[in-house]
Amino acid sequence: xxxxxxxxxPEFIAEAQEIVDALxxxxxxxxxxxxxxxxxxxxxxxxxxxxSAHSLKGLAGMFGLDALARLAHDLESVLDAxxxxxxxxxxxxxxxxxxxxxxxxxxxASAAAGEDVPVSAIxxxxxxxxxxxxxxxxxxxxxxxxLFELGxxxxxxxxxxxEHRLRENISKGRQLYMLRTSFDLTxxxxxxxxxxxxxxxxxxxxxxxxxxxxxxPGAISFDIIVGSDxxxxxxxxxxxxxxxxxxxxxxxxxxARPTRATPAAEGAAAESSAxxxxxxxxxxxxxxxxxxxxxxxxxxxxxxxxxxxxxxxxRLMNLVGELGLTRAAFMRISDAMKREHGFSGLAVxxxxxxxxxxxxxxxxxxxxxxxxxVPLENLFERMQRIGRKIGRxxxxxxxxxxxxxxTELDKLIVEDLxxxxxxxxxxxxxxxxxxxxERVAAGKPGEGVVKLxxxxxxxxxxxxxxxxxxxxxxxxxxxxxxxxxxITPERAAELTRREIFNLLFLPGFSTRAEVSEYSGxxxxxxxxxxxxxxxxxxxxxxxxxxxxxxxxxxLPITLAIIxxxxxxxxxxxxxxxxxxxxETLALTHADVKTIERREVISxxxxxxxxxxLRTLFGLPDEARPRTVYAVVAGAGQNRMALVVDDLVSQxxxxxxxxxxxxxxxxxxxGAAELGNQQTILxxxxxxxxxxxxxxxxxxxxxxxxxxxxx
Amino acid sequence: xxxxxNPDADDxxxxxxAADPLADFFVAPDQQDHVVTSYGxxxxxxxxxxxxxxxxxxxxxxxEEYAIxxxxxxxxxxxxxxxxxxxxxxxxxxxxxxxxxxxxVIDLSRILKLGAQPVTRSTRVLVLRAEGDPIGLxxxxxxxxxxxxxxxxxxVPRTMQSDAGDLLSGVGRIxxxxxxxxxxxxxxxxVEHRK
Numbered sequence: 028x029x030x031x032x033x034x035x036x037p038e039f040i041a042e043a044q045e046i047v048d049a050l051x052x053x054x055x056x057x058x059x060x061x062x063x064x065x066x067x068x069x070x071x072x073x074x075x076x077x078x079s080a081h082s083l084k085g086l087a088g089m090f091g092l093d094a095l096a097r098l099a100h101d102l103e104s105v106l107d108a109x110x111x112x113x114x115x116x117x118x119x120x121x122x123x124x125x126x127x128x129x130x131x132x133x134x135x136a137s138a139a140a141g142e143d144v145p146v147s148a149i150x151x152x153x154x155x156x157x158x159x160x161x162x163x164x165x166x167x168x169x170x171x172x173x174l175f176e177l178g179x180x181x182x183x184x185x186x187x188x189x190e191h192r193l194r195e196n197i198s199k200g201r202q203l204y205m206l207r208t209s210f211d212l213t214x215x216x217x218x219x220x221x222x223x224x225x226x227x228x229x230x231x232x233x234x235x236x237x238x239x240x241x242x243x244p245g246a247i248s249f250d251i252i253v254g255s256d257x258x259x260x261x262x263x264x265x266x267x268x269x270x271x272x273x274x275x276x277x278x279x280x281x282x283a284r285p286t287r288a289t290p291a292a293e294g295a296a297a298e299s300s301a302x303x304x305x306x307x308x309x310x311x312x313x314x315x316x317x318x319x320x321x322x323x324x325x326x327x328x329x330x331x332x333x334x335x336x337x338x339x340x341x342r343l344m345n346l347v348g349e350l351g352l353t354r355a356a357f358m359r360i361s362d363a364m365k366r367e368h369g370f371s372g373l374a375v376x377x378x379x380x381x382x383x384x385x386x387x388x389x390x391x392x393x394x395x396x397x398x399x400x401v402p403l404e405n406l407f408e409r410m411q412r413i414g415r416k417i418g419r420x421x422x423x424x425x426x427x428x429x430x431x432x433x434t435e436l437d438k439l440i441v442e443d444l445x446x447x448x449x450x451x452x453x454x455x456x457x458x459x460x461x462x463x464x465e466r467v468a469a470g471k472p473g474e475g476v477v478k479l480x481x482x483x484x485x486x487x488x489x490x491x492x493x494x495x496x497x498x499x500x501x502x503x504x505x506x507x508x509x510x511x512x513x514i515t516p517e518r519a520a521e522l523t524r525r526e527i528f529n530l531l532f533l534p535g536f537s538t539r540a541e542v543s544e545y546s547g548x549x550x551x552x553x554x555x556x557x558x559x560x561x562x563x564x565x566x567x568x569x570x571x572x573x574x575x576x577x578x579x580x581x582l583p584i585t586l587a588i589i590x591x592x593x594x595x596x597x598x599x600x601x602x603x604x605x606x607x608x609x610e611t612l613a614l615t616h617a618d619v620k621t622i623e624r625r626e627v628i629s630x631x632x633x634x635x636x637x638x639x640l641r642t643l644f645g646l647p648d649e650a651r652p653r654t655v656y657a658v659v660a661g662a663g664q665n666r667m668a669l670v671v672d673d674l675v676s677q678x679x680x681x682x683x684x685x686x687x688x689x690x691x692x693x694x695x696x697g698a699a700e701l702g703n704q705q706t707i708l709x710x711x712x713x714x715x716x717x718x719x720x721x722x723x724x725x726x727x728x729x730x731x732x733x734x735x736x737x
Numbered sequence: 738x739x740x741x742x743n744p745d746a747d748d749x750x751x752x753x754x755a756a757d758p759l760a761d762f763f764v765a766p767d768q769q770d771h772v773v774t775s776y777g778x779x780x781x782x783x784x785x786x787x788x789x790x791x792x793x794x795x796x797x798x799x800x801e802e803y804a805i806x807x808x809x810x811x812x813x814x815x816x817x818x819x820x821x822x823x824x825x826x827x828x829x830x831x832x833x834x835x836x837x838x839x840x841x842v843i844d845l846s847r848i849l850k851l852g853a854q855p856v857t858r859s860t861r862v863l864v865l866r867a868e869g870d871p872i873g874l875x876x877x878x879x880x881x882x883x884x885x886x887x888x889x890x891x892x893v894p895r896t897m898q899s900d901a902g903d904l905l906s907g908v909g910r911i912x913x914x915x916x917x918x919x920x921x922x923x924x925x926x927x928v929e930h931r932k
Binding site: 599643644645646683684685686687688689692693694695697698700704705706707708 | 818820821822823824825829832833834838839840841867870872925928929
């Protein structure tokens with residue numbers, strides 16, 4: 028069922044703590060800058076602070092920590108005002124910010140301890156923050172923009188932030204320049220970045236406005252407004268590009284070159300009054316804040332987790348893989364010693380040590396694997412939120428239920444699952460769940476249910492998205508597939524239910540005439556299927572008209588190291604990921620039957636089509652040995668049996684990508700190294716299954732026109 | 738040095754190689770499975786080259802001399818056991834694992850339509866940097882590194898613009914030797930698209 032606000036996860040604590048730490052760091056930096064007597068706090072820093080507060084707000088909101096969310100919201104308002112120059116970033120403001128951040132830290136600690144803090148508990152802090160944020164009218168300096176000949180056309184397109192930066196630069200007595208630039212369309216970003224870097228040394232880039240004055244169609248022009256103490260010659264020289272024209276923006280009234288004090292003079296009075304007010308604020312704050320001491324008692328971070336870049340884990344995983352190869356080499360030596368010297372002395376020692384090494388290595392591997400595993404909880408929560416939002420916008424009354432969110436999966440898989448899952452939920456809401464009236468008319472409750480569930484099944488996790496909507500219209504699906512030329516009428520007549528549902532995965536298929544914002548967008552189920560296949564997963568649909576639709580996604584729990592079956596065909600060695608293998612059986616010629624020129628075998632009562640790697644991969648066409656093996660793969664009724672000459676062994680492999688140049692080779696998932704310096708290909712059973720159902724009709728075409736290696 | 742004198746090498750080539758201080762690099766000792774050759778400037782007698790000079794690695798394909806800008810080359814290895822990959826272009830011999838990275842190995846003689854060349858003791862794989870995703874090119878034998886003024890590189894003569902013409906970027910002349918310079922982007926395109 029739905030779950031929100033329950034226990035707060037360690038990940039949340041870690042992330043929130045990180046944000047609070049970052050806020051603290053930036054505040055200390057700002058304090059430093061103030062102490063050094065700078066004119067203003069580094070705008071990048073203020074922006075950082077603002078963004079941190081914003082993230083904290085989002086995070087706290089997501090976990091239902093209302094007090095923290097509220098505090099972060101007030102913090103964000105103050106920082107926004109500071110960022111936009113509505114409020115002066117002075118000592119008083121800084122003090123309040125420090126107090127607020129400390130309070131946020133305390134709230135996180137309470138959350139970690141499982142305490143529920145009501146919003147009312149932070150009202151005092153909220154009041155202090157709001158006062159700072161409201162300080163605007165008193166602090167604002169007189170309009171310095173009047174000092175320069177800036178046309179309304181320019182001023183009107185500036186964001187509030189840019190306008191503020193413009194003011195700041197003017198108050199600092201800087202000259203404003205307009206850089207008229209023109210870049211080639213293909214690499215204008217590079218040119219812009221260069222100018223950015225150069226100008227930063229001499230001043231500040233306030234805004235970059237695309238200009239319509241481009242001379243030729245292959246070029247793009249920008250008017251860049253820059254504030255700098257340098258002269259136009261100095262600027263032009265620093266930029267060193269004659270295509271960039273440096274035009275000083277003239278001052279409105281001819282006057283002596285202003286000193287720092289001039290533009291600010293008008294605002295000086297206001298400023299001092301603002302300071303007075305701020306002081307007053309602080310005094311008030313101290314009075315209304317009796318427990319400021321206790322708040323600061325613990326400076327220890329409450330977070331007990333470490334966040335690690337997944338690539339580091341990948342590297343470790345690779346190392347473990349390589350160690351596995353070393354292990355295999357050891358064991359070979361040990362075996363050879365046993366053969367040569369018998370089971371005695373050093374041979375026995377080596378064997379024992381080898382075994383113990385093997386065990387430790389397995390533990391290490393499991394340990395790293397465990398670190399990579401994350402529960403589906405966060406993903407499911409995200410899906411619920413998105414689902415609710417889409418439901419509202421599509422005017423569907425819908426409840427999104429989740430189940431099994433504690434099921435764990437490899438972090439990378441979880442990340443890559445987000446997009447396909449979101450698409451499935453959109454589909455369920457848009458195509459599945461009917462509008463309330465229609466539901467009631469059909470005798471169903473007005474509120475629809477979309478269920479998102481996960482269950483662990485050995486090395487797999489099964490994720491299901493089901494709805495109680497209108498289901499898939501079988502007749503319409505077939506008609507549409509014919510209309511789009513995806514199948515012939517003859518073929519249509521013999522399709523099974525399953526095959527019909529599988530039509531939805533064909534590129535260029537969409538069961539709805541009109542394209543809605545949520546399900547259309549040119550990403551169809553074929554993309555979902557591709558995404559799932561890339562995760563070595565299998566996707567399956569089942570539906571009952573009027574009852575609902577269920578999409579089942581089966582995924583391996585990890586992709587890093589996988590157990591594989593090593594097979595031999597025509598003298599070549601291949602690996603087949605074991606998670607795709609259902610069973611293997613020995614075959615003789617007599618077991619193979621032919622149905623409509625397709626070779627099939629019978630696997631415990633079910634007829635399974637046979638796929639021969641020799642034909643598929645164009646391997647040397649030696650005769651099949653008398654006894655071969657069938658590797659049965661697939662899900663549900665969509666199964667196949669791959670014919671191989673021999674089953675060599677079963678071992679863990681590290682799949683490596685074939686790289687950029689061979690990425691389009693279909694049917695090959697990658698390569699793996701065996702212990703004996705041998706590199707073998709890993710067969711992509713999911714892709715072969717897809718080829719088989721796509722090219723249904725012949726047993727060997729694979730539907731692929733590519734050339735084969737002789 | 739003795740290994741340089743391959744039985745299949747002709748005399749003119751001999752001398753060329755014997756005079757080359759790098760000969761030992763090009764013909765790798767057997768005990769090393771991968772020979773990494775550094776092409777830093779110092780390897781070439783400490784002389785840094787002017788901007789207008791190109792350093793080219795020269796190799797033979799059949800009886801023609803070809804060259805590739807040395808900066809494009811990551812390393813030079815002996816031909817290891819290659820794992821064939823189905824459903825790739827005919828010129829793709831397969832893949833090798835170069836210290837853990839999967840590298841496709843391409844038969845240059847097929848790309849250049851020179852007909853199959855036998856694998857001999859001097860057969861080498863030029864591992865191209867190829868924009869960070871290395872490609873191995875199988876060549877008959879690597880002979881030397883030459884320096885040539887970039888300006889002296891001529892466009893490909895019309896007479897050579899046959900089948901493989903668009904894979905050549907120019908022709909360099911040293912005395913009466915003719916070096917056919919390969920256009921690597923064009924070769925990469927062949928590897929990438931003609932799967």
